[in-house]
Amino acid sequence: MIVVDSNILAYLYLPGEFTSAAEGLLEREPEWAAPPLWRSEFRNILGGYMRRNMLSFEQARSLQAEAESLLEGFEFEVRSQEVMELLRDSECSAYDCEFVALAERLDVKLVTMDKKVLRAFPRRAISLVI
Known part of the structure; x- marks a missing residue:
């Protein structure tokens, strides 16, 4: 299992x-997890x-449903205390x-392409591409 951000x-x-x-990552690591926030971020994208x-409403609705299916059973809440501690110790967004x-x-x-996250959390975050 891996955690992926919304951009992945x-x-x-x-x-x-x-x-x-991203397709190669899914083949290697088929269990993707994310906090529920991913839904809003992905809908925004x-x-x-x-x-x-670039997309019709029906295409966007279909992609949202596909992504929800992929993450079904792998959405997990996070604790505010833990998020606040990470905020305190980095310059990343909540x-x-x-x-x-x-x-x-x-x-x-955590697989991401966010340079700030990769710099702030090098032991936890890895890049989609090297």
């Missing part, structure tokens, strides 16, 4: 530069694609710290 999900479902890397006329807190709680790696 976007790379998987929205064709682009990192899609093949899909909304941006709809506003730029949103990012939720993913780190979950990875720490599950004692697994």
Whole structure:
């Protein structure tokens, strides 16, 4: 199992530069986990694609459903205390710290492309691409 941030999900479902890397990750590590926050972040990403006329409403709705299916049973709440401690000790956002807190709680790696998270949490966070 690994924790993935919302952008890794976007790379998987929205064709682009990192899609093949995300697909390879899913083949190697098929159990992806995330805090419930991922849903709102992913919906926001899909909304941006709809506003730029890169996805229809039906396509966005379908992708959201696919992502929810992928993470079914692997969404875990995080404790505010743990998120606040990570906030105190880094310059990352509370949103990012939720993913780190979950990875720490599950004692697994967080896969991300966020440079700030990768710098702040080098023992927990790993990059999708090297």
